[in-house]
Amino acid sequence: MNWTVLVAYCIIDDLLKTLGHRDDPQSKTPASVVLTLWVLAALAFGGKHKHALDYAREQALFSFIPSRSRFSRRLHHLAHWIPLLLPLGKALWERLSSVQHYILDTLPLPVCENIRAPRCRLAPARQYRGYIPSKRSYFHGLKLHLVCTDNRWISEVVLTPGSTADVEGLYLLALDLPRGCELYVDRGYTDYQAEDDLAMAEGIRLRPVRKSNSKRYQQASQWIAVQGRRIIESVGSALSELFPKRIHATTLKGFVLKVWGFIFAHNFRRLAAIL
Known part of the structure; x- marks a missing residue:
């Protein structure tokens, strides 16, 4: 599972840079880390963000793990970037696999x-x-x-x-x-x-x-x-x-975000299997 998380982090970070996203200089947690934790929650914890954050702290996956409320606010702030990652991921997959x-x-x-x-x-x-x-x-x-x-x-x-x-x-x-x-x-x-x-x-x-x-x-x-x-x-x-x-x-937007998380978790699991 940690290999899939690492693959997800590297690819998300590169795709966000391709899209021109820039983090706030005062932010302790980059957007790529927030989205990777979001994928981790969908991959192993049924979309439960709290369990994913606790696991990331125990395993020391990243240098700084935000609180649950801060993570939720950051994730909703990044929601409009998520659909833009799918076409770029598709182009990457088509290069790696026929x-x-x-x-x-x-x-x-x-x-x-x-x-x-x-x-x-x-x-x-x-x-x-x-x-x-x-x-x-x-x-x-x-x-x-x-x-x-x-x-x-x-x-x-x-x-x-x-x-x-x-x-x-x-x-x-x-x-x-x-x-x-x-x-x-x-x-x-x-x-x-x-x-x-x-x-x-x-x-x-x-x-x-x-x-x-x-x-x-x-x-x-x-x-x-x-x-x-x-x-x-x-x-x-x-x-x-x-x-x-x-x-x-608790909201329909949050429900949709979790569904998107399961979609990306499936795709990154496919990528991790061939890399």
Whole structure:
């Protein structure tokens, strides 16, 4: 685990310098240390920042470890830098490992139990009420739309309210993918217009798992699409292993920050395995 933390610190520090971030001269804890402790919490302690800070003090990972309240304030102050690190990490991964194709899928993120939905404080609106067709059940929270590579690197992420349709997530994603690549999706992303536009404008070939009554259904291509999408199940399982039984947060912004932490913890674990 300490090797993964070291890899995370070195890469985060370099990426922040690339983005032009500068720490305040009076700050005792650099931004790279704050974000590394945030990744450590997601990697080994279910997102619990207090346990990560205590572990860092015991192991003397850094020269100065901030208090829990100070750490929380610094982390929220750095929140707008976090999404900018993901594209840079993707460029680094593509240099270290060859990518054949990409997969797009969604993952439900409940913020509370269904019975508590009417009095939920983190996400009180009805737009956070979503449905999971594969489980035939409802949930109350956010929906994670993620694009990953065939070697299990998460390259793009969008968080939306739970009621957002899967195909809407396709419109919200930047889809900064190499021209001529293939993007595997499931039945929820069926949109012929978007499929044609992506092929014409970006050169991205959409490979959806189509319904049997679809106008573009082809049995041979369905087998390829089903086989290509299997890797997303292992990515979802790897993320679920990092998630605690319930992600604890007092605000929706804090909940989102912890979800981002699990995403980066997964990616840095993949990087540490090949470095």
